[in-house]
Structure formats: structure tokens, C-alpha cells
Amino acid sequence: MLRQIILNLFGKKPAIGMDAIRAMVGDVAGEPGAGGPARLDAVFKRSIRIRQVDAGSCNACEWECTALGNPIYDVSRFGIDFVASPRHADVILVTGPVSLGMAQALKKTYLAMPEPKIVIACGDCARDGGVYRGAYGVLDGAASVVPVDGYIPGCPPSPAAIMKCIMDILESAAK
Amino acid sequence: MYPENENYIEVSPADFPRKCAEYSRRHFLRMIFAADERELDGHFRVYAVFSPMGEDRFDILTMKLGEDNLSYESITPLVPAAHWYEREMRDMFGIIPEGHPDGRPLCMHGMYGGVYPLRRDVSAADIKKAVDLSREDGYSFMRVKGEGVYEIPVGPVHAGIIEPGHFRFSAVGETIYHLDPRLFFTHKGTEKLFESRGFMDGVELSERISGVSSFSHSSAYCMAVERMAGMEISPRAKAVRTLVIEMERLYNHIGDIGNMCAGTGFALGYAKGALLKESLMALNDRLTGSRYLRGINVTGGVTRDVFDAADDIISTLDGVKTGFKHFMEFLLDSVSHIERLEGTGLLSREIALKMGATGPAARASGISDDIRRAHPHLSYGSLVFEAHTYQKGDVYSRMMVRREEVECSFSIIDSLIECRHEGELRIPAGRFPAGGSALGYTEGPRGSIFYWIKAAGDGSPLRVKVRSASFCNWPLISYAIHGNIVPDFPLVNKSFNLSYSGCDL
Numbered sequence: 230m231l232r233q234i235i236l237n238l239f240g241k242k243p244a245i246g247m248d249a250i251r252a253m254v255g256d257v258a259g260e261p262g263a264g265g266p267a268r269l270d271a272v273f274k275r276s277i278r279i280r281q282v283d284a285g286s287c288n289a290c291e292w293e294c295t296a297l298g299n300p301i302y303d304v305s306r307f308g309i310d311f312v313a314s315p316r317h318a319d320v321i322l323v324t325g326p327v328s329l330g331m332a333q334a335l336k337k338t339y340l341a342m343p344e345p346k347i348v349i350a351c352g353d354c355a356r357d358g359g360v361y362r363g364a365y366g367v368l369d370g371a372a373s374v375v376p377v378d379g380y381i382p383g384c385p386p387s388p389a390a391i392m393k394c395i396m397d398i399l400e401s402a403a404k
Numbered sequence: 405m406y407p408e409n410e411n412y413i414e415v416s417p418a419d420f421p422r423k424c425a426e427y428s429r430r431h432f433l434r435m436i437f438a439a440d441e442r443e444l445d446g447h448f449r450v451y452a453v454f455s456p457m458g459e460d461r462f463d464i465l466t467m468k469l470g471e472d473n474l475s476y477e478s479i480t481p482l483v484p485a486a487h488w489y490e491r492e493m494r495d496m497f498g499i500i501p502e503g504h505p506d507g508r509p510l511c512m513h514g515m516y517g518g519v520y521p522l523r524r525d526v527s528a529a530d531i532k533k534a535v536d537l538s539r540e541d542g543y544s545f546m547r548v549k550g551e552g553v554y555e556i557p558v559g560p561v562h563a564g565i566i567e568p569g570h571f572r573f574s575a576v577g578e579t580i581y582h583l584d585p586r587l588f589f590t591h592k593g594t595e596k597l598f599e600s601r602g603f604m605d606g607v608e609l610s611e612r613i614s615g616v617s618s619f620s621h622s623s624a625y626c627m628a629v630e631r632m633a634g635m636e637i638s639p640r641a642k643a644v645r646t647l648v649i650e651m652e653r654l655y656n657h658i659g660d661i662g663n664m665c666a667g668t669g670f671a672l673g674y675a676k677g678a679l680l681k682e683s684l685m686a687l688n689d690r691l692t693g694s695r696y697l698r699g700i701n702v703t704g705g706v707t708r709d710v711f712d713a714a715d716d717i718i719s720t721l722d723g724v725k726t727g728f729k730h731f732m733e734f735l736l737d738s739v740s741h742i743e744r745l746e747g748t749g750l751l752s753r754e755i756a757l758k759m760g761a762t763g764p765a766a767r768a769s770g771i772s773d774d775i776r777r778a779h780p781h782l783s784y785g786s787l788v789f790e791a792h793t794y795q796k797g798d799v800y801s802r803m804m805v806r807r808e809e810v811e812c813s814f815s816i817i818d819s820l821i822e823c824r825h826e827g828e829l830r831i832p833a834g835r836f837p838a839g840g841s842a843l844g845y846t847e848g849p850r851g852s853i854f855y856w857i858k859a860a861g862d863g864s865p866l867r868v869k870v871r872s873a874s875f876c877n878w879p880l881i882s883y884a885i886h887g888n889i890v891p892d893f894p895l896v897n898k899s900f901n902l903s904y905s906g907c908d909l
């Protein structure tokens with residue numbers, strides 16, 4: 230046991246996650262991963278708080294957000310955190326087509342956020358209802374309830390795509 | 405006209421509850437649902453699907469109800485497992501179970517204003533017209549009275565990255581006396597949406613009913629369509645589906661065991677589980693082009709032969725096997741973690757049976773029921789494996805059942821790879837007989853999944869009934885949490901791994 234702990238502390242660690250970082254930042258100047266973590270730091274300034282709101286998703290979109298916290302992606306090392314309250318959030322990340330049952334809750338979450346508010350619709354459902362478009366119990370996308378600043382396509386978008394799109398959206402919002 | 409293991413038995417409404425009670429003694433109740441078949445013969449119909457223990461057959465009791473009298477005597481007082489099904493039929497069709505102990509709505513929240521969405525003469529536009537988002541829900545939660553009892557309301561938006569639902573705890577100090585869950589916040593109108601698509605186009609929707617059960621759902625759906633149209637898919641397509649269903653079980657079960665660590669605040673265990681799960685998700689992606697195993701099932705077969713990538717499967721799973729073995733040893737050695745699991749969230753065998761539990765939740769309470777064995781389908785008939793049970797019904801048992809099933813999935817995948825599977829990947833579509841119907845089913849990671857479909861006079865869908873495992877298991881959580889402390893709720897909840905979207909539809 231003790232030996233294991235010492236080995237863990239001083240042993241050579243496999244460089245997990247480098248591919249994941251490359252996928253998250255995308256190709257910069259043709260070279261994969263150039264300025265990888267640097268770009269993450271430049272955009273997020275080591276602090277971004279995201280409140281995720283499930284507005285009737287199938288749950289795959291949430292699992293991809295959850296995966297961002299696993300040791301492969303481990304986005305908290307760049308200062309990115311998913312928070313429990315909208316009061317602490319810079320961004321709300323909406324998933325799902327907005328079921329009627331969640332419309333009020335989504336609106337309230339948005340209102341509870343401090344300014345400036347950024348809303349990102351994550352997944353095809355949140356964009357326009359996706360596969361659920363036209364069903365009687367949905368409002369065909371997040372924009373029907375809250376103003377949306379950007380979209381992340383995919384069903385579900387991969388964890389890397391979620392991170393990359395959030396970065397792109399924040400960059401263009403800052404301009 | 406019906407698939408050969410489906411045996412329909414016509415019962416009069418007056419006899420229906422008694423007959424159901426009689427069948428439930430030696431059969432498993434699989435589901436109860438209604439269909440509006442007025443366009444075929446002027447009636448609504450209620451179906452109760454039972455399977456006799458130890459036989460590959462479905463005994464389906466059915467009764468006709470005329471439009472002018474949509475009430476019948478409730479089954480629930482005799483067969484408690486019927487309780488949610490009956491409330492569901494009342495909300496969706498306006499079929500009244502007289503004497504049901506719980507008169508509250510289940511699926512339809514107040515904003516719907518009492519429309520019956522699954523009636524065939526009610527269109528999606530009609531329902532939207534009836535909706536008023538500001539209408540009060542007026543749901544009355546069950547109250548526990550007495551000195552020191554207080555309520556804790558939680559949700560629908562929770563603290564973590566999870567699905568929405570409302571929980572009303574009645575607690576005394578830290579101890580939970582009663583939990584009244586209020587779900588169906590994510591109700592989207594999925595069953596009705598199926599009716600607006602052709603049978604062949606429903607696969608994509610079935611894949612999106614519950615994210616981490618995408619493939620089990622689409623397999624059960626495709627199976628129903630194929631059985632109705634008399635399509636016999638090739639042994640090769642069957643083997644592909646079987647393998648991918650087991651892949652889905654693997655990433656779910658391993659992920660769930662890891663997630664239970666989050667329930668006890670054991671960060672290292674959680675991280676280890678997440679790593680193993682991630683390598684399985686990456687394998688899913690390489691095999692099928694989707695981390696959630698979407699896009700591979702089609703009616704009539706599959707789009708890809710995953711056996712082409714057998715080398716990748718073998719080498720990746722070798723790594724996962726070793727990793728999982730160490731992971732389990734590590735967890736079982738972690739006394740502080742295991743201590744929290746033992747004796748927590750007890751679900752007795754008696755309650756599990758009475759309330760119709762399914763999947764690992766049932767098997768952890770000593771019920772040996774697994775659709776893969778009870779109704780051999782796909783390649784399962786030619787494989788040898790056990791239904792693993794534990795007796796105690798606590799969180800620990802639910803973890804251990806999953807562990808056994810992970811091992812079992814590894815060996816199923818190994819034996820599938822050893823054999824050659826012949827045949828076409830996909831066979832052409834058959835014809836859908838007017839008024840034809842069929843069941844489709846499989847054992848998903850959370851338990852049994854059932855579909856029942858019926859064609860209208862023109863061969864388009866008249867009814868697509870979806871019964872996910874979580875619909876059966878959600879009501880159990882109130883029993884399992886009784887007498888536990890509030891901080892153990894996330895742990896107990898994770899040990900059941902229930903889907904909101906799959907239940908709410």
C-alpha cells in the first residue's frame with residue numbers, strides 16, 4: 230500500500246489527456262495542439278463557471294458534459310467548473326428540446342444568473358428540437374425561452390467538441 | 405397473425421382485475437398499457453403482458469372498453485405493480501381505474517389542462533392549444549404528520565449535471581420517513597411522435613429515448629417492427645446486436661460502479677471508474693461511429709459488422725478486464741467506501757416482487773429474472789450464461805450484481821468473437837399487415853425494455869408503447885430510501901441508476 234502511494238507520487242505518469250487537449254483546442258496554425266493549454270487559458274482566463282440545465286434531454290448530452298470532468302479531459306485544470314447554482318455561473322449550458330415541464334425552470338435559472346449572462350445551447354435538441362422537433366411536449370429549442378448566444382451541434386456533441394465550441398463562442402462574445 | 409410466442413387472451417372488463425391477479429401469481433408482469441383502436445373496431449383496449457416463469461411465452465390479457473364507458477375496476481389493489489401503469493392510462497387516454505388508491509395525475513402536469521394526448525382523435529396541435537404554461541400544477545404531495553417532521557423539497561433542477569425531477573422528502577432529523585418523487589418534467593410526447601413517423605423511421609427516435617440505453621432501446625424497437633413484418637434477420641446481424649448490447653451493458657455497469665463512489669464522496673474510486681468507462685466509450689466510437697452506439701441499428705439488421713474490428717475489441721477489452729479487476733479489488737479493499745454501501749437502501753425481495761422490479765435492482769433482491777434467459781432472442785439462445793443474483797437488496801448487492809454481470813458480458817463477447825456469423829447485414833423490409841402487432845424486448849443495462857407496436861389499417865403506426873426499465877424501478881426508490889439518512893439519497897439513487905427521460909417519455 231505505502232509502496233503504491235510512493236510509486237504514485239514519484240513514478241513516471243503516463244501523459245494522459247494530451248490527445249484530448251488537442252481535440253479540445255483544435256488545430257492552431259496547422260499544427261495540432263500548438264498553444265493548446267495556452268489558448269484554453271487565454272480564453273477562459275482560468276475561471277469559467279458553467280451551470281448546466283437539462284431541459285428535457287435524453288441524457289446523453291449531460292453524460293458528455295460529465296465526461297469533461299473525467300481524468301482524460303479534466304477541464305477543471307483550466308479553471309473550468311460546473312457549478313451547482315446559477316448565481317455562481319458565467320454561462321448556462323442548456324441541453325434538451327425544452328420540454329413543457331422544464332420551460333419555467335429554465336427561465337428561472339436564467340433570471341437567477343448574474344450579468345453578463347451567456348447562454349449556450351448544447352446539442353441538436355437544444356438548437357431546434359432535434360429529433361423531438363414537433364412533438365407536443367416540447368418547445369423546439371432553448372431559444373424559445375431564453376436568448377441564446379451560441380450553439381453546439383451534435384447528438385450528442387463529443388466532450389472535446391463541447392469544449393471547443395464553448396471556447397469559440399466565448400471568443401466571439403468577447404469581440 | 406401474431407408472433408408465435410404471443411398468446412392473446414380476451415377477458416371481459418368485469419373479470420380483468422381477478423384474471424390479472426391470478427396470472428401475477430405465477431407470471432412476471434411485464435407491462436400494462438392501453439391503445440385507442442376505435443378506428444379498427446370502435447373500442448379502446450387495455451393489455452396486460454405477463455410471462456410465465458420458466459417459459460418463453462407471453463400471455464397477454466386484453467379487454468375491450470367502449471367509448472361510452474371507459475372505467476373498469478382497478479387492478480392495483482390486487483396487483484400493486486399495476487399502480488403506475490393505471491395512472492399512466494388515466495392520464496394518457498382517460499381510462500379510469502375505479503378504486504385506484506392514488507387519484508393523482510402521473511405523467512401529465514397541470515399545464516396540459518387535462519387533454520388525453522394518446523387518443524387518436526387528439527392531434528399534437530390540439531394538445532398545444534390546450535397547454536397553458538402558467539396554469540398551476542396543483543399536485544398534492546403525500547404528507548407525513550407528527551412532531552418534528554419536516555419536508556425537504558429538491559428539484560426539478562438539481563445541483564449536479566443530471567436530469568430533472570422533484571423529490572419531496574419527509575424527514576425527522578436526518579432520517580427519511582417518506583420520499584414522494586414527482587417526475588415527468590421531461591415528458592416530451594415521445595409515444596405520440598412515433599405515431600407520426602413510419603415504422604421504419606422510428607429507430608432514430610428509439611435511440612434517443614434514454615441516452616445510455618440507446619442501443620437496447622433501438623434493438624427492442626427494431627425487433628418489434630421485424631416481428632410484426634415477419635422479417636427474420638440473419639445470424640450475423642443478430643450476433644452484432646448481441647455484442648453491442650453487451651458493450652452497452654459494460655460501459656453502463658462499470659460507469660455505475662464508479663458513480664456509486666461519487667455517492668460516498670470517494671473521488672479516487674470515481675475517477676478510476678470514469679477512466680475505464682471512457683476507454684469503453686472510445687471503443688464504442690471506433691466500432692460504431694457513435695459513443696452512444698447510435699446509427700448502427702436499422703430495421704432489418706445493422707449497418708456495420710463490428711466483428712471486422714475484432715482485434716480492436718479484444719485488445720481494448722483485455723485492458724479493461726485487467727483494469728476492472730484491479731478497480732474492484734481496490735474498491736472492496738476500501739473499507740470506508742464499502743461500509744457505506746452495506747445495509748444501505750434495502751429493497752426486500754417481497755417488495756421488489758410485488759412492485760415489479762426489473763434488472764440489476766431485482767436481481768440484487770434475489771429475483772432471478774433476466775429477459776436474455778427468460779425469452780431467448782438474438783444470439784442469446786445459443787450462449788451459456790447465468791442470471792446472477794444477490795439476496796440482500798442493499799446498495800452493496802446492486803454493485804456486486806453489476807460486477808458479476810460485467811464478467812458475464814466479457815465472456816459473452818469473447819464467445820461471440822470466437823464464432824463465425826453468416827448472413828446479410830440487412831434484409832429488405834417486409835410488409836406491415838393492417839391491424840398487426842408485435843412485442844419487441846431485450847435486457848438493457850437497467851433491466852427489461854419492452855416495446856409493443858400496432859399498425860393501423862394503412863400499415864402506419866397506430867400505437868407504439870415504450871416500457872423502459874426505469875418506469876418499473878422508479879417507484880421502488882421510495883421503499884429503498886425509507887429509514888435511511890438524507891445524505892445517503894444520492895448513493896441509493898445511483899445504485900438504481902434510473903433514467904428520467906426514459907421514464908417520462
Ligand code: SF4
Pocket residue numbers: 285286287288289290324325326351352353354355359360383384385386612615
Ligand atoms: S441532442 Fe441528441 S444527445 Fe443531446 S439530448 Fe438531444 S437527442 Fe439526446
